[in-house]
Amino acid sequence: MRLVFATCVWVMVGLSGCATAERNGLPVADGPAYRRLETVAYYWEGRRVEVTFHREARDGAWLMSVRDSWSIFEQSPDAKKRVWDQSAARVPMEQCLQMIDRSLLDFRAEKSLVRLESLDIDMHVVQDLWSEMLMGLRQTLSKMDGTLGESQLDVPDEIYNEIKSVLEKSPVVTAIKELLEKHGLSVRRVYISDKVLFDYSLAGHKWSEIATLPAIGVIMPGSFQFALNKSRLGTAQNQTTPVVKN
Amino acid sequence: MRIAVVGFGLALLVTGCTTRSTTGLYLYPATPAGRELALAHSVPTNAPFGSIYEPSRLETVAYDWKANRVTVSFYRQLPGEPWRVTVRDSWDILDQSTKTEGKLWGVSECRCSTQECLRIIEQSLARFSAERPGAKVEFLAMEMQVSRELWGAMLVGLSRTLATLQGEKASNRIDVPDEIDGETARVLDSSPAIAAIKALLKKHGVAVQSVGIVEHILFRDSLAGRRWSDIAALPDVGVLVPGTVEFDAAESGIKPAAESGVMQPAPSQSAQR
Numbered sequence: 001m002r003l004v005f006a007t008c009v010w011v012m013v014g015l016s017g018c019a020t021a022e023r024n025g026l027p028v029a030d031g032p033a034y035r036r037l038e039t040v041a042y043y044w045e046g047r048r049v050e051v052t053f054h055r056e057a058r059d060g061a062w063l064m065s066v067r068d069s070w071s072i073f074e075q076s077p078d079a080k081k082r083v084w085d086q087s088a089a090r091v092p093m094e095q096c097l098q099m100i101d102r103s104l105l106d107f108r109a110e111k112s113l114v115r116l117e118s119l120d121i122d123m124h125v126v127q128d129l130w131s132e133m134l135m136g137l138r139q140t141l142s143k144m145d146g147t148l149g150e151s152q153l154d155v156p157d158e159i160y161n162e163i164k165s166v167l168e169k170s171p172v173v174t175a176i177k178e179l180l181e182k183h184g185l186s187v188r189r190v191y192i193s194d195k196v197l198f199d200y201s202l203a204g205h206k207w208s209e210i211a212t213l214p215a216i217g218v219i220m221p222g223s224f225q226f227a228l229n230k231s232r233l234g235t236a237q238n239q240t241t242p243v244v245k246n
Numbered sequence: 247m248r249i250a251v252v253g254f255g256l257a258l259l260v261t262g263c264t265t266r267s268t269t270g271l272y273l274y275p276a277t278p279a280g281r282e283l284a285l286a287h288s289v290p291t292n293a294p295f296g297s298i299y300e301p302s303r304l305e306t307v308a309y310d311w312k313a314n315r316v317t318v319s320f321y322r323q324l325p326g327e328p329w330r331v332t333v334r335d336s337w338d339i340l341d342q343s344t345k346t347e348g349k350l351w352g353v354s355e356c357r358c359s360t361q362e363c364l365r366i367i368e369q370s371l372a373r374f375s376a377e378r379p380g381a382k383v384e385f386l387a388m389e390m391q392v393s394r395e396l397w398g399a400m401l402v403g404l405s406r407t408l409a410t411l412q413g414e415k416a417s418n419r420i421d422v423p424d425e426i427d428g429e430t431a432r433v434l435d436s437s438p439a440i441a442a443i444k445a446l447l448k449k450h451g452v453a454v455q456s457v458g459i460v461e462h463i464l465f466r467d468s469l470a471g472r473r474w475s476d477i478a479a480l481p482d483v484g485v486l487v488p489g490t491v492e493f494d495a496a497e498s499g500i501k502p503a504a505e506s507g508v509m510q511p512a513p514s515q516s517a518q519r
Contacts, residue, residue: 036309
Protein backbone atom coordinates (compact mmCIF):
# COMPACT_ATOMS: atom_id res chain seq x y z
CA MET A 1 0.00 0.00 0.00
CA ARG A 2 3.04 2.21 0.09
CA LEU A 3 2.32 3.76 -3.24
CA VAL A 4 -1.33 4.49 -2.60
CA PHE A 5 -0.72 8.00 -1.37
CA ALA A 6 1.79 8.81 -4.08
CA THR A 7 -0.52 7.42 -6.73
CA CYS A 8 -3.44 9.45 -5.33
CA VAL A 9 -1.40 12.61 -5.65
CA TRP A 10 -0.31 11.65 -9.13
CA VAL A 11 -3.87 10.89 -10.25
CA MET A 12 -5.09 14.21 -8.88
CA VAL A 13 -2.36 16.04 -10.76
CA GLY A 14 -3.24 14.12 -13.88
CA LEU A 15 -6.92 14.88 -13.54
CA SER A 16 -6.31 18.56 -12.97
CA GLY A 17 -4.45 18.48 -16.27
CA CYS A 18 -3.91 21.87 -17.75
CA ALA A 19 -6.69 23.58 -15.90
CA THR A 20 -4.40 24.88 -13.26
CA ALA A 21 -6.05 28.24 -12.79
CA GLU A 22 -8.78 28.84 -10.29
CA ARG A 23 -10.21 31.85 -12.04
CA ASN A 24 -9.80 34.27 -14.86
CA GLY A 25 -8.08 37.54 -14.14
CA LEU A 26 -4.75 38.87 -13.08
CA PRO A 27 -2.03 36.50 -12.01
CA VAL A 28 -2.05 35.70 -8.33
CA ALA A 29 0.43 37.85 -6.47
CA ASP A 30 1.83 35.24 -4.10
CA GLY A 31 3.06 32.73 -6.65
CA PRO A 32 4.75 32.51 -10.01
CA ALA A 33 2.52 33.91 -12.75
CA TYR A 34 3.39 31.25 -15.24
CA ARG A 35 4.71 27.76 -15.60
CA ARG A 36 7.40 27.10 -18.14
CA LEU A 37 7.86 23.81 -19.94
CA GLU A 38 10.60 23.11 -22.46
CA THR A 39 10.37 19.96 -24.53
CA VAL A 40 12.37 18.27 -27.24
CA ALA A 41 10.61 15.21 -28.60
CA TYR A 42 11.75 12.56 -31.06
CA TYR A 43 8.90 10.61 -32.51
CA TRP A 44 8.99 7.31 -34.35
CA GLU A 45 5.67 7.54 -36.10
CA GLY A 46 5.53 4.05 -37.50
CA ARG A 47 6.37 2.56 -34.12
CA ARG A 48 4.14 4.92 -32.15
CA VAL A 49 6.96 5.54 -29.70
CA GLU A 50 8.04 8.95 -28.49
CA VAL A 51 11.24 9.82 -26.67
CA THR A 52 10.94 13.14 -24.91
CA PHE A 53 13.32 15.38 -22.99
CA HIS A 54 11.68 18.02 -20.86
CA ARG A 55 12.37 20.44 -18.05
CA GLU A 56 10.67 23.35 -16.37
CA ALA A 57 13.51 25.58 -15.22
CA ARG A 58 15.85 26.99 -17.84
CA ASP A 59 18.87 25.86 -15.89
CA GLY A 60 17.31 22.67 -14.56
CA ALA A 61 18.20 19.08 -15.31
CA TRP A 62 16.29 17.30 -18.05
CA LEU A 63 13.85 14.46 -17.55
CA MET A 64 13.73 11.87 -20.29
CA SER A 65 10.80 9.61 -21.06
CA VAL A 66 10.00 6.81 -23.47
CA ARG A 67 6.29 6.56 -24.06
CA ASP A 68 3.59 5.04 -26.16
CA SER A 69 2.81 8.06 -28.32
CA TRP A 70 -0.87 7.40 -27.84
CA SER A 71 -1.27 8.55 -24.28
CA ILE A 72 -2.40 5.67 -22.10
CA PHE A 73 -4.78 8.13 -20.42
CA GLU A 74 -6.42 8.80 -23.76
CA GLN A 75 -6.64 5.12 -24.47
CA SER A 76 -8.07 4.29 -21.07
CA PRO A 77 -11.68 5.41 -21.80
CA ASP A 78 -11.69 2.48 -24.17
CA ALA A 79 -10.48 0.26 -21.40
CA LYS A 80 -13.40 -2.07 -21.72
CA LYS A 81 -12.17 -2.89 -25.20
CA ARG A 82 -8.51 -2.05 -24.67
CA VAL A 83 -6.66 -5.11 -23.60
CA TRP A 84 -3.12 -4.42 -22.44
CA ASP A 85 -1.85 -7.81 -23.43
CA GLN A 86 1.36 -8.62 -25.25
CA SER A 87 0.01 -7.11 -28.49
CA ALA A 88 -0.20 -3.71 -26.81
CA ALA A 89 3.57 -3.64 -26.39
CA ARG A 90 5.29 -1.38 -28.89
CA VAL A 91 8.81 -2.55 -29.73
CA PRO A 92 11.30 -5.33 -29.04
CA MET A 93 14.11 -4.55 -26.61
CA GLU A 94 16.71 -4.00 -29.35
CA GLN A 95 14.64 -1.34 -31.03
CA CYS A 96 13.91 0.37 -27.76
CA LEU A 97 17.64 0.50 -27.04
CA GLN A 98 18.29 1.94 -30.50
CA MET A 99 15.66 4.62 -29.96
CA ILE A 100 17.12 5.60 -26.61
CA ASP A 101 20.63 5.57 -28.02
CA ARG A 102 19.71 7.65 -31.05
CA SER A 103 17.74 10.14 -28.97
CA LEU A 104 20.60 10.63 -26.53
CA LEU A 105 23.02 11.17 -29.42
CA ASP A 106 20.76 13.66 -31.20
CA PHE A 107 19.89 15.50 -28.03
CA ARG A 108 23.48 15.84 -26.97
CA ALA A 109 24.39 17.09 -30.44
CA GLU A 110 21.93 19.95 -30.16
CA LYS A 111 22.22 20.85 -26.47
CA SER A 112 25.49 21.44 -24.75
CA LEU A 113 26.27 20.38 -21.19
CA VAL A 114 23.09 18.40 -20.75
CA ARG A 115 22.31 17.15 -17.26
CA LEU A 116 19.84 14.30 -17.12
CA GLU A 117 17.94 13.54 -13.94
CA SER A 118 15.90 10.48 -14.88
CA LEU A 119 14.62 8.20 -17.60
CA ASP A 120 11.01 7.12 -17.32
CA ILE A 121 9.61 4.32 -19.48
CA ASP A 122 6.06 3.14 -20.01
CA MET A 123 6.09 -0.45 -18.81
CA HIS A 124 4.32 -1.79 -21.91
CA VAL A 125 6.56 -0.07 -24.49
CA VAL A 126 9.14 -2.87 -24.51
CA GLN A 127 7.68 -6.19 -25.61
CA ASP A 128 10.17 -8.29 -23.69
CA LEU A 129 9.61 -6.50 -20.42
CA TRP A 130 5.83 -6.38 -20.71
CA SER A 131 5.80 -10.08 -21.46
CA GLU A 132 7.89 -10.79 -18.34
CA MET A 133 5.62 -8.52 -16.32
CA LEU A 134 2.40 -10.17 -17.45
CA MET A 135 3.83 -13.61 -16.78
CA GLY A 136 5.10 -12.66 -13.32
CA LEU A 137 1.91 -10.92 -12.30
CA ARG A 138 -0.24 -13.75 -13.59
CA GLN A 139 1.65 -16.21 -11.39
CA THR A 140 1.40 -13.93 -8.38
CA LEU A 141 -2.31 -13.18 -8.82
CA SER A 142 -3.14 -16.85 -9.23
CA LYS A 143 -1.78 -17.52 -5.74
CA MET A 144 -3.38 -14.54 -4.02
CA ASP A 145 -6.38 -14.73 -1.72
CA GLY A 146 -9.06 -12.09 -1.65
CA THR A 147 -10.66 -9.90 -4.25
CA LEU A 148 -9.92 -6.70 -6.15
CA GLY A 149 -11.08 -3.78 -4.01
CA GLU A 150 -13.38 -0.93 -4.98
CA SER A 151 -10.51 1.51 -5.17
CA GLN A 152 -8.23 1.27 -8.19
CA LEU A 153 -5.42 2.55 -6.03
CA ASP A 154 -5.78 -0.11 -3.39
CA VAL A 155 -3.39 -2.66 -4.88
CA PRO A 156 -1.95 -5.34 -2.56
CA ASP A 157 1.74 -5.28 -1.69
CA GLU A 158 2.27 -8.66 -3.33
CA ILE A 159 1.66 -7.11 -6.71
CA TYR A 160 3.98 -4.21 -6.02
CA ASN A 161 6.65 -6.67 -4.87
CA GLU A 162 6.25 -8.81 -7.98
CA ILE A 163 6.67 -5.80 -10.27
CA LYS A 164 9.80 -4.85 -8.36
CA SER A 165 11.10 -8.38 -8.64
CA VAL A 166 10.49 -8.51 -12.41
CA LEU A 167 12.29 -5.20 -12.88
CA GLU A 168 15.25 -6.36 -10.79
CA LYS A 169 15.68 -9.51 -12.85
CA SER A 170 14.82 -8.12 -16.26
CA PRO A 171 17.50 -8.21 -18.99
CA VAL A 172 15.77 -5.15 -20.46
CA VAL A 173 16.50 -3.10 -17.37
CA THR A 174 20.10 -4.32 -17.31
CA ALA A 175 20.58 -3.48 -20.99
CA ILE A 176 19.16 0.02 -20.57
CA LYS A 177 21.40 0.63 -17.56
CA GLU A 178 24.43 -0.40 -19.59
CA LEU A 179 23.39 1.85 -22.46
CA LEU A 180 22.99 4.81 -20.13
CA GLU A 181 26.44 4.13 -18.70
CA LYS A 182 27.89 4.21 -22.20
CA HIS A 183 26.49 7.72 -22.47
CA GLY A 184 28.16 8.75 -19.22
CA LEU A 185 25.03 8.41 -17.11
CA SER A 186 25.14 6.37 -13.94
CA VAL A 187 21.95 4.89 -12.57
CA ARG A 188 21.30 5.51 -8.89
CA ARG A 189 18.28 3.24 -8.66
CA VAL A 190 15.41 1.79 -10.62
CA TYR A 191 11.91 2.04 -9.26
CA ILE A 192 8.22 1.98 -10.17
CA SER A 193 7.11 5.50 -11.03
CA ASP A 194 3.50 4.69 -11.89
CA LYS A 195 1.90 1.57 -10.57
CA VAL A 196 -0.03 -0.94 -12.64
CA LEU A 197 -3.76 -0.30 -12.13
CA PHE A 198 -6.56 -2.81 -12.57
CA ASP A 199 -9.95 -2.40 -14.19
CA TYR A 200 -12.34 -1.20 -11.47
CA SER A 201 -15.19 -3.03 -13.17
CA LEU A 202 -13.54 -6.22 -11.87
CA ALA A 203 -13.99 -5.08 -8.26
CA GLY A 204 -15.17 -8.01 -6.15
CA HIS A 205 -13.61 -10.59 -8.47
CA LYS A 206 -11.10 -12.98 -6.94
CA TRP A 207 -7.50 -12.25 -7.83
CA SER A 208 -7.12 -15.85 -8.90
CA GLU A 209 -9.92 -15.33 -11.45
CA ILE A 210 -8.36 -12.11 -12.68
CA ALA A 211 -5.14 -14.04 -13.25
CA THR A 212 -6.86 -16.01 -15.99
CA LEU A 213 -7.92 -12.95 -18.01
CA PRO A 214 -5.99 -12.23 -21.25
CA ALA A 215 -4.29 -9.11 -19.87
CA ILE A 216 -4.93 -9.91 -16.18
CA GLY A 217 -7.39 -6.99 -15.96
CA VAL A 218 -4.79 -4.27 -16.36
CA ILE A 219 -6.28 -0.85 -17.15
CA MET A 220 -3.04 1.17 -16.83
CA PRO A 221 0.28 -0.56 -17.50
CA GLY A 222 2.30 1.83 -15.31
CA SER A 223 5.87 2.96 -15.78
CA PHE A 224 9.30 2.62 -14.23
CA GLN A 225 12.11 5.04 -13.79
CA PHE A 226 15.90 5.09 -13.79
CA ALA A 227 16.95 7.74 -11.30
CA LEU A 228 20.31 9.07 -12.45
CA ASN A 229 23.20 10.43 -10.46
CA LYS A 230 23.93 14.07 -11.08
CA SER A 231 25.89 13.55 -14.24
CA ARG A 232 26.15 15.14 -17.62
CA LEU A 233 25.32 13.39 -20.82
CA GLY A 234 28.82 12.53 -21.95
CA THR A 235 30.69 10.96 -24.77
CA ALA A 236 29.22 7.63 -25.63
CA GLN A 237 31.60 4.75 -26.00
CA ASN A 238 30.83 1.71 -28.09
CA GLN A 239 27.56 3.28 -29.07
CA THR A 240 25.11 1.15 -30.92
CA THR A 241 24.54 2.85 -34.24
CA PRO A 242 21.03 2.54 -35.62
CA VAL A 243 21.00 0.04 -38.44
CA VAL A 244 20.18 1.70 -41.74
CA LYS A 245 18.14 -0.59 -43.91
CA ASN A 246 15.35 -0.23 -46.42
CA MET B 247 -0.44 24.56 -46.36
CA ARG B 248 -0.38 27.12 -43.61
CA ILE B 249 -3.62 25.73 -42.25
CA ALA B 250 -1.98 22.37 -41.87
CA VAL B 251 1.00 23.90 -40.15
CA VAL B 252 -1.08 25.85 -37.69
CA GLY B 253 -3.40 22.95 -37.14
CA PHE B 254 -0.33 20.97 -36.26
CA GLY B 255 0.79 23.76 -34.00
CA LEU B 256 -2.48 24.07 -32.23
CA ALA B 257 -2.45 20.40 -31.52
CA LEU B 258 0.57 21.21 -29.41
CA LEU B 259 0.73 21.32 -25.72
CA VAL B 260 -1.61 18.81 -24.80
CA THR B 261 1.92 18.66 -23.54
CA GLY B 262 -0.18 19.71 -20.66
CA CYS B 263 1.22 20.28 -17.31
CA THR B 264 2.81 17.09 -16.25
CA THR B 265 5.75 15.03 -17.20
CA ARG B 266 3.29 12.28 -18.03
CA SER B 267 2.12 14.01 -21.15
CA THR B 268 3.21 13.32 -24.63
CA THR B 269 4.01 16.18 -26.97
CA GLY B 270 0.60 16.02 -28.49
CA LEU B 271 2.36 15.79 -31.81
CA TYR B 272 0.37 12.77 -32.78
CA LEU B 273 -2.71 12.53 -30.65
CA TYR B 274 -4.72 9.45 -29.91
CA PRO B 275 -7.28 9.21 -32.71
CA ALA B 276 -10.69 9.99 -31.27
CA THR B 277 -12.66 7.59 -33.46
CA PRO B 278 -12.36 3.86 -34.07
CA ALA B 279 -11.93 4.60 -37.78
CA GLY B 280 -9.06 6.97 -37.04
CA ARG B 281 -7.39 4.38 -34.86
CA GLU B 282 -7.75 1.71 -37.52
CA LEU B 283 -6.19 4.04 -40.07
CA ALA B 284 -3.29 4.84 -37.76
CA LEU B 285 -2.70 1.20 -37.00
CA ALA B 286 -2.77 0.40 -40.69
CA HIS B 287 0.16 2.81 -41.08
CA SER B 288 2.05 1.39 -38.14
CA VAL B 289 5.23 -0.47 -38.74
CA PRO B 290 4.99 -4.11 -37.68
CA THR B 291 6.85 -4.40 -34.41
CA ASN B 292 9.16 -7.06 -35.81
CA ALA B 293 10.14 -4.98 -38.86
CA PRO B 294 13.81 -3.97 -39.10
CA PHE B 295 14.77 -0.65 -37.59
CA GLY B 296 15.99 1.44 -40.48
CA SER B 297 16.32 4.80 -42.13
CA ILE B 298 12.72 5.10 -43.22
CA TYR B 299 11.87 5.14 -39.56
CA GLU B 300 13.95 8.19 -38.76
CA PRO B 301 12.32 10.07 -35.94
CA SER B 302 10.59 13.39 -36.44
CA ARG B 303 11.49 16.10 -33.97
CA LEU B 304 9.54 18.79 -32.17
CA GLU B 305 11.00 21.41 -29.86
CA THR B 306 8.70 23.47 -27.69
CA VAL B 307 9.05 26.19 -25.08
CA ALA B 308 5.71 26.89 -23.45
CA TYR B 309 4.62 29.45 -20.89
CA ASP B 310 1.40 28.51 -19.13
CA TRP B 311 -0.13 31.67 -17.63
CA LYS B 312 -1.97 30.06 -14.80
CA ALA B 313 -4.33 32.81 -13.70
CA ASN B 314 -5.73 33.26 -17.18
CA ARG B 315 -5.40 29.65 -18.30
CA VAL B 316 -3.62 30.76 -21.44
CA THR B 317 -0.60 28.97 -22.87
CA VAL B 318 1.86 30.68 -25.17
CA SER B 319 3.99 28.14 -27.02
CA PHE B 320 7.02 28.62 -29.21
CA TYR B 321 7.74 25.56 -31.31
CA ARG B 322 9.70 24.37 -34.30
CA GLN B 323 10.60 21.07 -35.88
CA LEU B 324 14.25 21.59 -36.72
CA PRO B 325 17.05 23.50 -35.02
CA GLY B 326 17.70 26.70 -36.96
CA GLU B 327 14.14 27.05 -38.19
CA PRO B 328 12.13 30.14 -37.24
CA TRP B 329 9.74 29.64 -34.35
CA ARG B 330 6.00 29.41 -34.59
CA VAL B 331 3.98 30.86 -31.75
CA THR B 332 0.54 29.87 -30.52
CA VAL B 333 -1.64 31.62 -27.95
CA ARG B 334 -4.32 29.28 -26.78
CA ASP B 335 -6.59 28.10 -24.05
CA SER B 336 -4.50 25.89 -21.78
CA TRP B 337 -7.22 23.28 -22.01
CA ASP B 338 -7.44 21.98 -25.57
CA ILE B 339 -10.61 23.49 -27.07
CA LEU B 340 -11.50 20.44 -29.12
CA ASP B 341 -11.18 18.42 -25.95
CA GLN B 342 -13.49 20.85 -24.18
CA SER B 343 -16.04 20.69 -26.97
CA THR B 344 -16.07 16.94 -27.25
CA LYS B 345 -15.68 15.97 -23.63
CA THR B 346 -17.79 18.60 -21.89
CA GLU B 347 -21.51 18.01 -22.06
CA GLY B 348 -23.38 21.03 -23.39
CA LYS B 349 -20.25 23.16 -23.85
CA LEU B 350 -21.15 26.67 -25.03
CA TRP B 351 -18.52 29.04 -26.39
CA GLY B 352 -20.04 32.22 -25.03
CA VAL B 353 -18.05 35.27 -23.94
CA SER B 354 -17.84 33.82 -20.43
CA GLU B 355 -15.40 31.22 -21.80
CA CYS B 356 -12.92 33.88 -22.87
CA ARG B 357 -9.63 33.87 -21.05
CA CYS B 358 -8.55 37.50 -20.95
CA SER B 359 -9.23 41.10 -21.75
CA THR B 360 -7.24 42.74 -24.52
CA GLN B 361 -4.92 44.28 -21.95
CA GLU B 362 -4.32 40.92 -20.29
CA CYS B 363 -3.70 39.26 -23.66
CA LEU B 364 -1.21 41.95 -24.60
CA ARG B 365 0.60 41.57 -21.30
CA ILE B 366 0.75 37.78 -21.64
CA ILE B 367 2.07 37.94 -25.21
CA GLU B 368 4.56 40.67 -24.33
CA GLN B 369 5.88 38.85 -21.27
CA SER B 370 6.16 35.61 -23.20
CA LEU B 371 8.09 37.29 -26.00
CA ALA B 372 10.37 38.96 -23.46
CA ARG B 373 11.09 35.72 -21.62
CA PHE B 374 11.61 33.80 -24.81
CA SER B 375 13.96 36.36 -26.34
CA ALA B 376 15.94 36.39 -23.09
CA GLU B 377 16.53 32.66 -23.31
CA ARG B 378 16.83 32.45 -27.11
CA PRO B 379 18.56 35.64 -28.25
CA GLY B 380 18.13 36.30 -31.95
CA ALA B 381 15.17 33.95 -32.29
CA LYS B 382 13.03 34.52 -35.36
CA VAL B 383 9.28 34.16 -35.50
CA GLU B 384 7.40 32.87 -38.53
CA PHE B 385 3.91 33.55 -37.27
CA LEU B 386 1.76 33.94 -34.19
CA ALA B 387 -1.56 32.13 -34.17
CA MET B 388 -4.18 32.91 -31.55
CA GLU B 389 -7.40 31.14 -30.75
CA MET B 390 -10.08 33.77 -31.19
CA GLN B 391 -11.98 32.97 -28.01
CA VAL B 392 -8.90 33.74 -25.91
CA SER B 393 -9.58 37.49 -26.24
CA ARG B 394 -12.87 38.60 -24.69
CA GLU B 395 -13.24 41.70 -26.87
CA LEU B 396 -12.41 39.87 -30.10
CA TRP B 397 -14.69 36.92 -29.40
CA GLY B 398 -17.50 39.20 -28.19
CA ALA B 399 -17.32 41.13 -31.45
CA MET B 400 -17.15 37.89 -33.42
CA LEU B 401 -20.28 36.47 -31.77
CA VAL B 402 -22.21 39.70 -32.40
CA GLY B 403 -21.08 39.82 -36.02
CA LEU B 404 -21.82 36.16 -36.66
CA SER B 405 -25.22 36.36 -35.03
CA ARG B 406 -26.13 39.28 -37.26
CA THR B 407 -24.89 37.50 -40.38
CA LEU B 408 -26.49 34.16 -39.59
CA ALA B 409 -29.82 35.87 -38.95
CA THR B 410 -29.88 37.01 -42.57
CA LEU B 411 -28.65 33.75 -44.09
CA GLN B 412 -30.99 31.57 -46.10
CA GLY B 413 -30.86 27.82 -45.84
CA GLU B 414 -29.84 25.29 -43.29
CA LYS B 415 -26.63 24.05 -41.75
CA ALA B 416 -25.19 21.15 -43.74
CA SER B 417 -24.24 17.89 -42.09
CA ASN B 418 -20.66 18.30 -43.27
CA ARG B 419 -18.77 20.17 -40.56
CA ILE B 420 -16.54 22.08 -42.96
CA ASP B 421 -19.33 23.11 -45.32
CA VAL B 422 -19.71 26.67 -44.00
CA PRO B 423 -21.27 29.42 -46.16
CA ASP B 424 -18.95 32.08 -47.59
CA GLU B 425 -20.90 34.80 -45.79
CA ILE B 426 -19.59 33.47 -42.49
CA ASP B 427 -15.98 33.66 -43.66
CA GLY B 428 -16.67 37.15 -44.96
CA GLU B 429 -18.08 38.28 -41.63
CA THR B 430 -15.17 36.73 -39.75
CA ALA B 431 -12.70 38.62 -41.93
CA ARG B 432 -14.65 41.86 -41.47
CA VAL B 433 -14.60 41.52 -37.67
CA LEU B 434 -10.86 40.87 -37.71
CA ASP B 435 -10.21 43.89 -39.92
CA SER B 436 -12.06 46.21 -37.60
CA SER B 437 -10.98 44.69 -34.29
CA PRO B 438 -9.07 46.98 -31.89
CA ALA B 439 -7.70 43.82 -30.21
CA ILE B 440 -6.12 42.67 -33.49
CA ALA B 441 -4.70 46.14 -34.14
CA ALA B 442 -3.23 46.24 -30.62
CA ILE B 443 -1.56 42.83 -31.02
CA LYS B 444 -0.09 43.89 -34.36
CA ALA B 445 1.30 47.01 -32.75
CA LEU B 446 2.72 44.99 -29.87
CA LEU B 447 4.42 42.54 -32.22
CA LYS B 448 5.89 45.40 -34.21
CA LYS B 449 7.26 46.90 -31.02
CA HIS B 450 9.06 43.61 -30.42
CA GLY B 451 10.53 43.54 -33.90
CA VAL B 452 7.99 41.13 -35.33
CA ALA B 453 6.69 42.78 -38.47
CA VAL B 454 3.24 41.45 -39.35
CA GLN B 455 2.75 41.00 -43.09
CA SER B 456 -0.84 39.85 -42.98
CA VAL B 457 -3.59 38.76 -40.63
CA GLY B 458 -5.98 35.99 -41.55
CA ILE B 459 -8.01 33.04 -40.43
CA VAL B 460 -6.10 29.78 -40.38
CA GLU B 461 -8.63 27.62 -38.63
CA HIS B 462 -12.23 28.30 -39.37
CA ILE B 463 -15.02 28.45 -36.85
CA LEU B 464 -16.88 25.14 -36.83
CA PHE B 465 -20.51 24.65 -35.85
CA ARG B 466 -21.97 21.81 -33.85
CA ASP B 467 -22.88 18.67 -35.82
CA SER B 468 -26.10 18.36 -33.85
CA LEU B 469 -27.38 21.53 -35.55
CA ALA B 470 -27.32 19.95 -39.02
CA GLY B 471 -30.61 20.63 -40.77
CA ARG B 472 -31.43 23.65 -38.58
CA ARG B 473 -31.98 27.01 -40.27
CA TRP B 474 -29.04 29.40 -39.94
CA SER B 475 -31.46 32.07 -38.77
CA ASP B 476 -32.47 29.80 -35.87
CA ILE B 477 -28.83 29.09 -35.05
CA ALA B 478 -28.21 32.86 -34.92
CA ALA B 479 -30.44 33.05 -31.86
CA LEU B 480 -28.40 30.56 -29.83
CA PRO B 481 -26.22 32.03 -27.05
CA ASP B 482 -22.96 31.02 -28.76
CA VAL B 483 -24.41 30.84 -32.30
CA GLY B 484 -23.87 27.08 -32.24
CA VAL B 485 -20.07 27.15 -32.27
CA LEU B 486 -18.36 23.80 -31.83
CA VAL B 487 -14.78 25.06 -32.06
CA PRO B 488 -13.78 28.73 -32.19
CA GLY B 489 -11.36 29.51 -34.98
CA THR B 490 -7.79 30.74 -35.01
CA VAL B 491 -6.35 33.98 -36.31
CA GLU B 492 -2.79 34.16 -37.58
CA PHE B 493 -0.36 37.05 -37.68
CA ASP B 494 2.11 36.18 -40.44
CA ALA B 495 5.49 37.58 -39.47
CA ALA B 496 7.70 36.44 -42.35
CA GLU B 497 10.57 35.33 -40.11
CA SER B 498 11.07 38.51 -38.10
CA GLY B 499 13.66 38.53 -35.35
CA ILE B 500 12.39 39.24 -31.85
CA LYS B 501 14.03 42.32 -30.34
CA PRO B 502 15.71 41.85 -26.97
CA ALA B 503 13.38 42.87 -24.16
CA ALA B 504 15.49 45.91 -23.24
CA GLU B 505 15.18 47.31 -26.78
CA SER B 506 11.41 46.99 -26.78
CA GLY B 507 11.02 48.66 -23.40
CA VAL B 508 10.01 45.56 -21.48
CA MET B 509 11.61 44.83 -18.13
CA GLN B 510 14.19 42.08 -18.63
CA PRO B 511 12.91 38.97 -16.88
CA ALA B 512 15.21 37.37 -14.37
CA PRO B 513 16.74 34.30 -16.03
CA SER B 514 16.17 32.10 -13.05
CA GLN B 515 12.56 33.08 -12.35
CA SER B 516 11.16 29.74 -13.34
CA ALA B 517 14.03 27.96 -11.69
CA GLN B 518 13.12 29.42 -8.33
CA ARG B 519 9.96 27.42 -8.20
